[in-house]
Amino acid sequence: MAKVQVRASRTAGGATARGLQEPGRIKLVLHTRKACALVRGRRGDSEQGKAPITGLLLFAATVGRIWHAAAADDPYADWWLVEIEHQMETAREEIEAYRKQVAERLRQAPLVDLEAAVAAEPAEIELRFGTPYGFMASYLLVDYDGLVREVMTARHVAVLDREAAERLIHEGGRAVRRAFHSAEGYRYLALTRDDVRQGTAKARKARELMGELPRQVLEGKVRARHAPVRRARPAPEAAAAEGGGEPQAAGGGGAA
Numbered sequence: 001m002a003k004v005q006v007r008a009s010r011t012a013g014g015a016t017a018r019g020l021q022e023p024g025r026i027k028l029v030l031h032t033r034k035a036c037a038l039v040r041g042r043r044g045d046s047e048q049g050k051a052p053i054t055g056l057l058l059f060a061a062t063v064g065r066i067w068h069a070a071a072a073d074d075p076y077a078d079w080w081l082v083e084i085e086h087q088m089e090t091a092r093e094e095i096e097a098y099r100k101q102v103a104e105r106l107r108q109a110p111l112v113d114l115e116a117a118v119a120a121e122p123a124e125i126e127l128r129f130g131t132p133y134g135f136m137a138s139y140l141l142v143d144y145d146g147l148v149r150e151v152m153t154a155r156h157v158a159v160l161d162r163e164a165a166e167r168l169i170h171e172g173g174r175a176v177r178r179a180f181h182s183a184e185g186y187r188y189l190a191l192t193r194d195d196v197r198q199g200t201a202k203a204r205k206a207r208e209l210m211g212e213l214p215r216q217v218l219e220g221k222v223r224a225r226h227a228p229v230r231r232a233r234p235a236p237e238a239a240a241a242e243g244g245g246e247p248q249a250a251g252g253g254g255a256a
Contacts (some may be wrong), residue, residue: 028125028140032152034169035145036123038176054180056141060127060134062183067131071228073192076210079217080186081133081224087182088136091175095143098168102150105159132226140176147172185210193218 043053054062063084069077106133130137151168154160160168187209195203196218207213216222 012183025128026135028123028127028138028142030123030125030142030145032145032148034173035141036125036174038141038144038180039125041180050168051187053177054184056134056137056180057127057179059137059183060129060131062186063133063137064130065188066183066186067133067228069186069188069191070095071231072190073194073230074188074190075193075213076189076191076206077186078220078227079210079213080183081227082217084133084179084182085224085226087179088133088140091140091179092143093146093173094221095140095172098172099147099150102147102154102160102168103117105154106150106157109154109157109159131228136226137180140179144172163176193220200219 030039037055038053039056040107041053041058042050044050044052063081066077066080066084070081127138129138143240148169151160151165155165183251187204187206189209191202191206196206196213202239214222
C-alpha cells in the first residue's frame, strides 16, 4: 500500500537527539506513475501549449521560503500560509470523497477479499523537509496514490467504466495540483508588519504585487495552524529554501 515512513533525526552515536531543529527524513512509497509524476511536476512548454505543473519538490522549496518570511514577521507570508493550508485541506477532503465513492462501488462487487492493486516494484523516494508543509504535501500525494490504485482496481474488476475511472483520476490529480500551486505568487520584499502599519514603500509594493492584506492577518488574529513562531527581528534574507533536495528513488521503475 502507499505509505509514508518518517525517520527520526539521530546523533552520530545513533541515539535520537532532543531539541534538534531539523526534522527527520521522509520516505514516500508510491505505486502509480500518476503520483510519481507529481513529485517533480513539469516545466511549461509554450510551443506545445503545456502549462507548468508545480510538483512536490518545488512546492516544498517555495513554501519553505514563505515559512521563513512568516517567522520574520512578514504578514503577507502569514496570509499565504493560511491559504496554503486551506487549499491542502480542501484537496484532502476532495480526494477522501473520491475514495469513498470508489470504496462503495468495490463493496458492491460480488468478490471476496478484494484489495487495491500494488506495483511489483514501487517507487521509494527519500526526501527531507524543513517545515510541516512538505510533510503535509507528501501525505496528500500518498492519498492520491491510493485513489489511483483503487480506481485502477475498480476498473479492472468492471465496477467502474473507463470514462468514470479517468474522470476520478483526473479530478484527484487536479486537486493535488491546485494545492501545490497555492504556494505560487508570493513575493519576498523583506517586509514586516511595521512596514504595513506605517505605509512604507515596501508595503505599497507588496499591496501592488499581492493584493490588499486582510486586517485580521495584519493584526495576527488569523494565522495558519502550522505557522512558525515569529522571531523578535526579521531574518536578513528569507531565501533559505526548505531542504527538499533531490529524491533518491530506490525502485522507481515499477510504478503502475
